Ligand SMILES: Nc1ncnc2c1ncn2[C@@H]1O[C@H](COP(=O)(O)OP(=O)(O)OP(=O)(O)O)[C@@H](O)[C@H]1O
């Protein structure tokens with residue numbers, strides 16, 4: 051696979067809950083080695099998109115391809131190549147940290163020696179070295195979050211899905227994660243992350259997509275977004291508000307500040 | 308403020324009927340109608356029953372029967388709430404989701420506590436309310452009791468259910484001081500279970516004891532029958548149960564003995580009020596601190612205590628601790644670890660096994676030896692030896708295998724994103740529940756072997772049948788569980804991971820399967836007897852046929868549930 055190959059591709063991806071289209075006709079192409087930021091107001095459909103891409107939900111219409119494998123047609127081919135960190139760190143509370151990482155390594159059929167090496171490395175990176183033998187139920191929220199991230203990294207996936215990666219993490223850990231993302235991206239990993247923290251998106255994302263009420267309303271790098279929003283000088287926050295808000299909302303927000 | 312909280316709670320309840328997902332909504336509405344139907348049915352039939360007894364029986368005898376029946380009904384409620392109430396109270400007081408919010412609002416902690424206490428009281432008793440209120444009401448109506456009966460009936464009912472609830476709350480509060488509430492809940496459920504078992508055993512003992520104590524029923528004169536009933540059932544220990552004070556209150560009111568009525572009424576309400584008061588006073592000191600400790604830091608202490616290792620130690624495998632269970636099979640190891648650390652699920656699985664095994668020996672202990680003489684085409688004891696263990700472990704298994712998928716809980720997404728074929732996931736789940744079931748089965752079969760002494764060849768046949776049966780039963784349970792899973796957060800108070808319909812279906816398929824399974828084996832044994840085959844022929848034939856049955860099950864059900872597992876969405 052060459053460096054410029056497409057890592058994630060969606061074709062008119064749609065998910066409806068009753069009459070509500072949580073995601074509507076989404077077409078995206080994201081390359082390997084790219085960090086893609088997915089932004090949108092609450093309830094815009096970010097989490098739904100990630101669940102569709104990772105096969106947790108079945109699309110009402112449309113398809114998703116991960117590293118060229120259709121997630122519905124060839125799920126195993128696709129699943130081997132990605133790691134997911136969901137919105138909430140819902141991992142097995144009754145396993146210890148190390149057991150959980152071993153579990154993840156084993157189901158992704160990582161070599162046993164490599165698993166143990168990775169575990170040591172990941173625990174160290176996330177500052178959890180002394181805690182690996184405790185049950186996850188005794189971890190704090192942030193520790194669980196870090197454990198979930200470590201679990202997704204253990205098989206060195208080619209595509210990483212992060213749903214709000216830095217929520218609830220201390221500054222050091224947030225920094226570690228940003229570094230990991232940059233580092234992995236440089237070695238060709240595609241990173242798809244949803245976030246509300248625009249500063250992170252602006253600083254580390256190569257491209258940004260903005261979704262509102264299930265519709266992708268803009269996509270591109272900062273310059274391209276500025277063009278779409280007609281905010282010549284603005285930063286991402288202004289572009290975001292401009293694109294997702296109604297006129298009156300912006301007035302209200304301005305009057306508040 | 309308390310009123311506001313309760314109103315809000317009612318509002319939520321009401322919204323459950325109008326605004327929730329269609330599926331849950333209909334479930335709730337059906338449940339309510341069912342509740343009303345049961346209430347009316349009990350009301351109708353108990354009224355008929357009471358009228359019948361009063362018309363046909365001597366008043367003195369009828370009264371004796373009522374007195375004792377009321378005592379026992381209240382006793383059952385009392386014991387049952389102790390049995391379940393500690394865990395419920397603990398859950399509601401310490402683990403429910405709204406606590407964090409409630410305690411952060413400008414509401415007095417005492418108010419929050421009382422609100423939570425009421426919630427625990429209602430949760431503990433609403434089922435009994437449906438079952439027992441109609442009996443008490445029809446008792447009042449048929450006996451034409453004064454209007455004062457009805458309010459005192461309600462007060463007595465609330466007092467009787469509040470006492471075990473208070474005890475549960477107190478125990479819970481004390482326990483949380485020592486250990487974190489998650490763990491406490493499991494341990495206390497366990498203790499509650501043992502306690503219930505103990506009470507059950509002691510009532511059995513008392514009943515046995517009573518048999519010998521009872522005077523011979525010489526004639527059928529009313530006095531004799533009364534004396535007999537009193538001797539058998541009216542045990543002195545009853546007087547020490549607060550529940551009996553409650554039932555006596557109603558009984559004496561019915562008899563017009565107002566002095567005893569007043570005495571018992573004061574006794575029961577005073578004890579109930581005292582305990583509630585005690586709860587509130589103590590909660591002032593420890594509820595909030597207990598809660599904040601437990602929710603933020605205490606979780607750490609609980610975890611280190613339980614470290615159960617099932618690792619297989621062989622050279623380098625021992626080092627990493629997964630030996631046999633590497634790769635895909637690590638799933639099995641994971642399930643074992645999680646199960647062994649969950650005292651509550653363990654209890655759910657193994658308590659029925661012990662209960663049934665014990666129940667069996669208790670009720671048949673006298674007749675087992677006699678049964679050796681009963682012969683169909685085979686001695687009865689061989690048939691019992693072969694199939695009773697299967698029936699028992701079948702019940703154990705349906706508790707494990709039907710929960711196989713649902714018990715993944717909200718962690719189900721991990722399974723969904725893993726690059727494993729759904730069929731392989733199902734297979735590991737089936738292996739997991741088979742191993743567990745076979746393990747239990749071997750224990751039970753060993754016990755039965757020494758009781759029935761069926762001979763070595765039947766032991767071997769029994770063990771092979773046990774393996775085949777566990778496998779087939781696991782296939783059925785896991786498949787039904789895949790079609791009707793209920794995913795719950797790990798802190799949920801209710802650990803049922805299969806929907807009601809799924810549970811019923813599983814039970815029905817289980818009965819069908821054991822019928823066919825036993826039918827095949829017994830049929831061949833019968834045929835062998837008829838045709839004079841040696842067991843060298845008949846046993847392999849049985850085994851082959853059962854194997855074919857299982858293979859058919861495996862191929863149909865597992866394929867079906869593979870589709871289902873593929874299609875299951877994770878929506879949380
Ligand atoms: N299981 C469900 N049933 C019905 N509607 C749902 C379900 N899950 C999500 N939705 C709806 O889909 C829409 C998109 O939700 P989604 O969780 O994708 O938003 P989001 O962009 O991740 O928001 P947030 O920033 O708050 O995480 C919302 O309107 C939500 O109400």
Ligand SMILES: [Mg+2]
Pocket residue numbers: 096097098137213
């Ligand atoms: Mg979201």
